[in-house]
Amino acid sequence: MEVNRAEKYNVKICRKEIIAAAAAEAEAKSLKERFLSLSNIDLLIPHIDVGVFFCYRKPPPLLSPVNNFSSMVAKLKTSLAKALVVFYPFAGEVVANAAGEPELLCNNRGVEFIEAYADVRLDQLDFYDADGTVERKLVPKKEAEGGVLTLQATEMKCGGMILGCSFDHRISDAYAFNMFVITWAEMATDAKELSISPIFDRSLLSFRQENDVGSLEQALKLDEIYVPVSSYSPPPPPSPLIIENSDPPTISRIYYIAAKEINRLQSIASSDGLCRRTKLESFTAYLWKLIARVGKSGQVCRMGVVVDGRRRLGSSEMNAYFGNVISVSYSSLAVEEVEGMGIEELADVVHQFVAEVDREEHFRGLVDWVEEHRPEVCVSKIYIEEGLSVVVSSGRRFPIAEVDFGWGKTMLGSYHFPWEGKGGYVMPMPMSGDKGKDGDWLVYVHLLAEIVEVLETVGAGVFQPITSDYLFSSQK
Structure with a gap:
């Protein structure tokens, strides 16, 4: 199969907006501003952002009404607002507590949603060269201070689409983010029942009151793989x-x-x-x-x-x-x-x-x-x-x-x-x-x-x- 490789291509940002949790659903679930502490394991994660992207071919012409970029984006935004009701931490912001540790303020600040256009076809993209093709083009940089999640939907010249996501690793690991994306997709397709209902109970990872690190042997093993930065x-x-x-x-x-x-x-x-x-x-x-x-x-x-x-x-x-x-x-x-x-x-x-x-x-x-x-x-x-x-x-x-x-x-x-x-x-x-x-x-x-x-x-x-x-x- 011969294709014309795109050595370079341009991405034009067409629109930026903030998508918050759907107001009616959020009110029904009594989602009020609250703090969600980070677990002790969250606190081990450095402040870095993780990217992920999903590529889709042009929808079949008979797949009405979702058969072009504008209808795809409309579906993404509507279902995202619903998904943020369930996964409300992604719509919050990271702040510092009195001890200087990060914690999550769940205030429905919202998620930045970017619409973009790339002057290249999907089959011309060199995904092997992830630095030149993906970074800062298809996966957005999270700009908002304290923001947890940024999304970008990019229309391709061929009619396909790439959905890029960037999230704060301190708030979510890949497993938890996968749960969110699955729920978002299920809501977009009007699934009758969601396959996952997230649990935010930090007591599941609470420390033991007796302050026992398990044993001296266990403590020494932990000292071998983790270290306080100051020491x-x-x-x-x-x-x-x-x-x-x-x-x-x-x-x-x-x-x-x-x-x-x-x-x-x-x-x-x-x-x-x-x-x-x-x-x-x-x-x-x-x-x-x-x-x-x-x-x-x-x-x-x-x-x-x-x-x-x-x-x-x-x-x-x-x-x-x-x-x-x-x-x-x-x-x-x-x-x-x-x-x-x-x-x-x-x-x-x-x-x-x-x-x-x-x-x-x-x-x-x-x-x-x-x-x-x-x-x-x-x-x-x-x-x-x-x-x-x-x-x-x-x-x-x-x-x-x-x-x-x-x-x-x-x-x-x-x-x-x-x-x-x-x-x-x-x-x-x-x-x-x-x-x-x-x-x-x-x-x-x-x-x-x-x-x-x-x-x-x-x-x-x-x-x-x-x-x-x-x-x-x-x-x-």
């Missing part, structure tokens, strides 16, 4: 994730990995026949091998994995909990150690350090640990320590097939997380349910340029640049 030596920059004039440079790319390659890596990582490693563990082990190739002898190479604690906290309510319920577990090895180990051995290491965190006692202990350090700002060590560091966050539950606002399923969707920090970030997600792509992964990476080069040379058989040929063909 870190050498002192980090004012914002733990930001480095002025960072060198060497980091870049963002989007790849796909064929299902057969994912299965092959899992087979290699499970080759002893005793333990079958997960696809994520296997992928992380392989990635670790590639990253070590850019290191020098004696240099530390850290690999981390974001762990969602909802399923471990023993309550069905946690499945609908709104906020952050994540922790970052990681391990440090010298470059030569990683180079001397096979994928199977590294997968065992990944499994072990993830298992240490993937349990209730870790998350309960983490809540207690933060309470003992408040109001001190704390952060995961992997984000600020020197050396090669990469964090893998699984987006395998990204609801790509469920974000249908009434004009068809998402053609492509991805998180976009280009932080300005020392460490890299990698997020594998499911590809859309298009015929021929079931089981494939889409992988967003934000890594040192030299690591990206290794991915595209040594790892070329696994990491495939996302292309129009791949996206717009029904079969691989």
Whole structure:
């Protein structure tokens, strides 16, 4: 399939407005101005914004009345106002409390909604080059001080649309944001019953009154992966994730990995026949091998994995909990150690350090640990320590097939997380349910340029640049 690639394209902002929770529904639910405290786990999250975008083809001509951009935007705005009644924190603003900690003022200030036009077709966009194609063009920058969520609907030259979102990570993790997007889509399609009703009860993550961090052993383990910013030596920059004039440079790319390659890596990582490693563990082990190739002898190479604690906290309510319920577990090895180990051995290491965190006692202990350090700002060590560091966050539950606002399923969707920090970030997600792509992964990476080069040379058989040929063909 031959297409004309758009080396550069322009996005014109056509309109900006504020969408608040629908007044009648909000009044019916007695939504009055209130403060919503951040949980102790929320307080571990640095002040950074997370982006996500969803691409839609031009609606079929018979899909009346939603068959053009203006009708699509009208549907988005109407349903958004309803969704903000249920997910009211997104319409609030972050303020500082008396202790200087962030908290959420739920005042229905509203969400900034941007309408834009791009002079390019969907099939001309180079999504592989996420820096040039996505950042600040299709995913908006959150401008409003204290704002929680900004949205942008961009009309494409071909009649398709891209919906970009940017939200404050301190208020929501990816799981909670996915809940919001699913509800928004359900309201747009007039679903008779919503599949999710969010829970904002912070007592579900309250610290234990006896102020017990679980045990001395547990406390020491937490001290190994989290640190108060003020006690870190050498002192980090004012914002733990930001480095002025960072060198060497980091870049963002989007790849796909064929299902057969994912299965092959899992087979290699499970080759002893005793333990079958997960696809994520296997992928992380392989990635670790590639990253070590850019290191020098004696240099530390850290690999981390974001762990969602909802399923471990023993309550069905946690499945609908709104906020952050994540922790970052990681391990440090010298470059030569990683180079001397096979994928199977590294997968065992990944499994072990993830298992240490993937349990209730870790998350309960983490809540207690933060309470003992408040109001001190704390952060995961992997984000600020020197050396090669990469964090893998699984987006395998990204609801790509469920974000249908009434004009068809998402053609492509991805998180976009280009932080300005020392460490890299990698997020594998499911590809859309298009015929021929079931089981494939889409992988967003934000890594040192030299690591990206290794991915595209040594790892070329696994990491495939996302292309129009791949996206717009029904079969691989």
